[in-house]
Amino acid sequence: MAVSVTLPALGESVTEGTVTRWLKAEGERVEADEPLLEVSTDKVDTEIPAPSAGVLTSIKVAEDETVEVGAELAVIDDGGAAPAEAPAPAAEPAPAAQPEPAPAPAAEAPAPAAPAPAAAAPAGGAEGTDVVLPALGESVTEGTVTRWLKEVGDSVEADEPLLEVSTDKVDTEIPAPTAGTLLEILVAEDETAEVGAKLAVIGAAGAAPAAAPAPAAPAPEPAKEAPAPQAPSAPAPQAATPEPVAPEPAPAAPAPAPAPAPAPAPAPAPAAAAPAAPAAPSIPAPSAPEAEGAYVTPLVRKLAAENGVDLATVKGTGVGGRIRKQDVVAAAEAAKAAAQVQAPAPAATAPKAAPQAVSPLRGQTVKMPRMRKVIGDNMMKALHGQAQLTSVVEVDVTKIMRLRAQAKEAFAQREGVKLSPMPFFVKAAVQALKAHPAINARINEDDNTITYFDVENVGIAVDAEKGLMTPVIKGAGDLNIAGIAKKTAELAGKVRSSKITPDEMSGATFTISNTGSRGALFDTIIVPPNQVAILGIGATVKRPVVINHPELGETIAVRDMTYVALSYDHRLVDGADAARYLTAVKEILEAGEFEVDLGL
Structure with missing residues (x-):
């Protein structure tokens, strides 16, 4: 029908x-x-x-x-x-x-x-525990599978990361609901599925050997030999028991010989030992996939090839010694560090310019990642729906840098996180927001109203592997320096490990972006949708500055200086409002009255 x-x-x-x-x-x-x-x-x-x-x-x-x-x-x-x-x-x-x-x-x-096991392997009726796409937030209805962390036939543990999923809100990992063997993958990478859709099937641990022989090459080989007139000779090399078929495995031996290269070379030499020949290739055959294929995904192989990492030298930290992406990245960084240590000879030319590695993307046309498209759509929506412009002030943060240097060791021991300059900027920004409500507001275009928020939920821009993401520090106006530092480190860690949830990515009333973390002096950042302003923190650099010394009067001194930029929606925020807010932030930072928060 x-x-x-x-x-x-x-x-x-x-x-x-x-x-x-x-x-x-x-x-x-x-x-x-x-x-x-x-x-x-x-x-x-x-x-x-x-x-x-x-x-x-x-x-x-x-x-x-x-x-x-x-x-x-x-x-x-x-x-x-x-x-x-x-x-x-x-x-x-x-x-x-x-x-x-x-x-x-x-x-x-x-x-x-022969065709029976081949048809059973790819069939979509594998029995076991279904892996479904869970609910990832109130407004999230679908997700795109960006990467499978396991392959069909791999063993998985309960709650072990099984795949990565991208939505319009967040990128996250889906854990395995139970321990066993991954029998079937129903949604391929870059495919989108709705919440509740069946993604894969996990069977009992004993199902592993059943999935392994399905894709094996020996199954289709007898099918090719079957139409030949010597049909009974086809199963003979499989059993390897009849002696008259011994000369036939000899030509089969050179086939696996080129795969392991020099290892099987001595095996065909003693041709007299016919029974030993089939035993020899059966031993290296499983060892090769265990060392190279069983615990290494194609993505990890590609990453290793791009970074010139030999997988044979990498020790896997995953389940069962599986080599993960983090292991390859760590090996690549270690190799770069070793290369830098071994190359101090051209000291005169080193400060001139470091050699730039050619990106593998050069000259290629690739599909735009879903996260990149979501970011682009949001930015275009913000630019087309707001009247945006940027104001910049210069701030002397010398006192803050001295306080940080004085307190960072004790702070790390006491709080368990490093003390970066970022919490000082967040603290100053939220204090100024309480006195300037027009900066912490939203325009409701549906009914032409303005909402002035009574809470400071600050989005923190995090530079992640898949793109810029902004987790939210809820109630940042009620936190001290230690609370802001802990929450910032926690959210940034979740973003980079794909553990962030949609709730932790929503509800921002104001955003701060540390554009200076990569050396930029300042940036004309774009205001996110449903907000009216975003604060950009530039790089902190030492410069000679004219200061008014109480004893020496106006003099030149070396100070830690930074630019602070505020992009805002001119429909609600005027230039004078932006200047007043930036001046308040500047005064709080330059006063540097954070001794109580730091325990000094």
Whole structure:
């Protein structure tokens, strides 16, 4: 029976959608609820699942075409599923004949035995514990699988990170719900699934050997030898028991020989020891995947190749000695540090310019990551919806730098976190916000009202691997320097380890970005949506400055100076308001009255 695939309603105001990509081609087999195509609307980009299992017989709407809600997109024939999979023309009796008439045609028994495990491995009916996409926030309805941390056949522990998922709010890791073996992956990388969708199947630990032989090469090899006139000789090399077949494994031995290179070279030399030859390749065969493939994902291999890291020299810190991305990064950094230590010879040329490594992305065209697209959409929305401009002041932070140097060791021992200059800027910013409510506000465009917040929820811009993210310090106005430092370190650590939650990324009333952490003097930063201002902290540098000394009068001294920039929405904040706020921040920082917070 033919089943029609239609464009569902994707929101109250959504009336049409554009087909951006078909995930299946005509004639392919699809399972019920399996992602079938991607559709883009003016509100959301999402995947349309297959309404039933069957064969995709017809695609009605091509890619990049736009249709209205309810339009027919494709046709699935659920009656064509069984004959599509059956290898023989008699498809219907085939499944019933597999258990019963198997002993009758003894000559044909090895032929169906070969495709049987091959068909069982990729089938979508693996039994076990389902891994589903959990709810990641109130407004999060879907997520994109960015990376699988395990492969099919790998062993997983309960609560061990299994995959990484990206949403429009946060990037996070999904843990394994139970211990066992990863039997099946249903959603590939870069595919999007709705909350509650089935991502993978985890079976019992004993299922590991069953998944391993499925992709093995020896299974299809006898199928190729079966049509040859020497059909009985095909199973002979597998059993390796009959002696007359001993000369045939000899040519099979040179096949695995080039894979391990010099190791199997001495094995074919003693040709007389025929039984020893099949035993020798069976031992190095599993050892190679254990050392290279079983515990190393393709992503880790790619990262190692880009950084010139030899995986044989890397000790894995993951479960079962698995080499993770962090291990490769640490090995690359260690290699760079060793190279810098070993290269002090050209001391005269070192200060001139450090050699810049050529990026592997140079000259390539790649797909824009989902997180990058979300950031870009938010920035364009903010720029198009606000009247933004930036004001800058110069601040003398010499006293703060001296207080920090004096207190940082005791602070780290007492509080358990390092004391960076950032908490001082956050403290000064929130103190000034309490006196300048126009900076800590929101314009409600729906009803033309203004909300002046009575709490200071400060978003902290964090430079993460996947892009800029802004976790929120809730109630920052009620925290001291130690509280701000702890919360900043906690949130930044969660962002970089993909442990941040949507709740920790939402609710900001004001944002601070430390653009000087990478050496920038100041920046004209963009105000985030639903806020009216953002504060940018520039790099702190020592410069000669004219100061008014109480005894020497006006004199020149070396001071720690920084620029503080405020970008704001001119619809609510005037230039005078911005200047008054920046002056308040400047006065708090230059006064440097933080001795009580630091315990001095």
